[in-house]
Amino acid sequence: MTEPSPARPQLLTRQFALAWMLTFVTFFAAFQLFPTVPLRLRELGASLAESGRFMTLFTLGSAVGALFTGALGDRLGHRRLVVACALLFGGFLAAYGFMPTRWGFYALAAPHGIVWSGLLTATMATMAKVLPAERRADGLSLFGLASPGGVIVGPLLGLWIHQRWGFAPIGIYLSVLFLFLAALGRTLPEDHPHARAEGFMRPDSAAFAPSVVLFCVALGYGALGTYTAQEGLELGMRVPSVFLSCMAVGMVGMRLFMLRNGFGHNPSRRLPVMLLWAFTGMALLAALPGGTLRHALSALLYGAGYSMLHTLINARLLETVDPKRRGSAFGTLLFAFDAGIGLGSFTLGWAIGHWGYRTGWALGALALLAALPLTRRLSRG
Numbered sequence: 361m362t363e364p365s366p367a368r369p370q371l372l373t374r375q376f377a378l379a380w381m382l383t384f385v386t387f388f389a390a391f392q393l394f395p396t397v398p399l400r401l402r403e404l405g406a407s408l409a410e411s412g413r414f415m416t417l418f419t420l421g422s423a424v425g426a427l428f429t430g431a432l433g434d435r436l437g438h439r440r441l442v443v444a445c446a447l448l449f450g451g452f453l454a455a456y457g458f459m460p461t462r463w464g465f466y467a468l469a470a471p472h473g474i475v476w477s478g479l480l481t482a483t484m485a486t487m488a489k490v491l492p493a494e495r496r497a498d499g500l501s502l503f504g505l506a507s508p509g510g511v512i513v514g515p516l517l518g519l520w521i522h523q524r525w526g527f528a529p530i531g532i533y534l535s536v537l538f539l540f541l542a543a544l545g546r547t548l549p550e551d552h553p554h555a556r557a558e559g560f561m562r563p564d565s566a567a568f569a570p571s572v573v574l575f576c577v578a579l580g581y582g583a584l585g586t587y588t589a590q591e592g593l594e595l596g597m598r599v600p601s602v603f604l605s606c607m608a609v610g611m612v613g614m615r616l617f618m619l620r621n622g623f624g625h626n627p628s629r630r631l632p633v634m635l636l637w638a639f640t641g642m643a644l645l646a647a648l649p650g651g652t653l654r655h656a657l658s659a660l661l662y663g664a665g666y667s668m669l670h671t672l673i674n675a676r677l678l679e680t681v682d683p684k685r686r687g688s689a690f691g692t693l694l695f696a697f698d699a700g701i702g703l704g705s706f707t708l709g710w711a712i713g714h715w716g717y718r719t720g721w722a723l724g725a726l727a728l729l730a731a732l733p734l735t736r737r738l739s740r741g
Contacts, residue, residue: 376499411586417702490549587708588604606660637662704727
């Protein structure tokens, strides 16, 4: 008689749900801000190419800040960092709501990005603590539904508010939302002193190769949040944010598919396939004719591949880094990703301003293809 197999560890705990909700609210708010700030800058006199500079500066601040905020969370405690960053994030949003000049947005973008990096690295490190080791890939895939969930509804609501009442109400009400986020953060499990790092530690070397992959991915992604809605408006599309919303649908669909079918004993082996899904989506955005249908189809494919790249890389990182250095490891990933977003938003934005949107999307597809050899190496373990 065979013995019954042991029960699988439970994923849906209260702590997991709380970290999930924190991430959802963060992205729900941020993706109302990211598509509407460029429109506000255009109202204040910015050119098409210049309207991407806010995102460049924001992600530059996030990239540099991540090298320090990840280690700061390891040292001082991730719950403290979540609460402090949520309060500061709300303050920046309120300031944007009353900002009358372009330079004010640019001046606040980099320090705002630093705060964003602290919020993301601390929340991710907290999630790593509540996931059972046997189900990390499953847990990260389920956790990964939080960010696209916010991305699905955030741009729709933000652009709807902006088209009817302007930008100021977005900044004001989102600042209130982040006060609520700070209150949620206070109910996270407290960090035990013995689990904190002693001083600031350099990033684990296991994070370097995955960081290069995310950098290449982010080069193209950096232009999507800033310029897809603007292309949609110029083409007269009824829903100019359709790319961002369909990208999030693709992210959710792929995650649900993988949760149903499982990842197997070596989830990293799927990295090259997911990269090719994202490449195909970006290439179709550059090559297909039309407007709404082109945006929707390419976004679904891109989102499906893009989202799982994050999940698989994060799962690999949890298996290979010292638990006391997880914050700095996730900070290294965020540094690479946001550096890529900032550089991509600037360079692809320049290309879009001079040669059109499709040139920018083609360059983003080439950047994805450049990461393929490294994903093959990571997929072999």
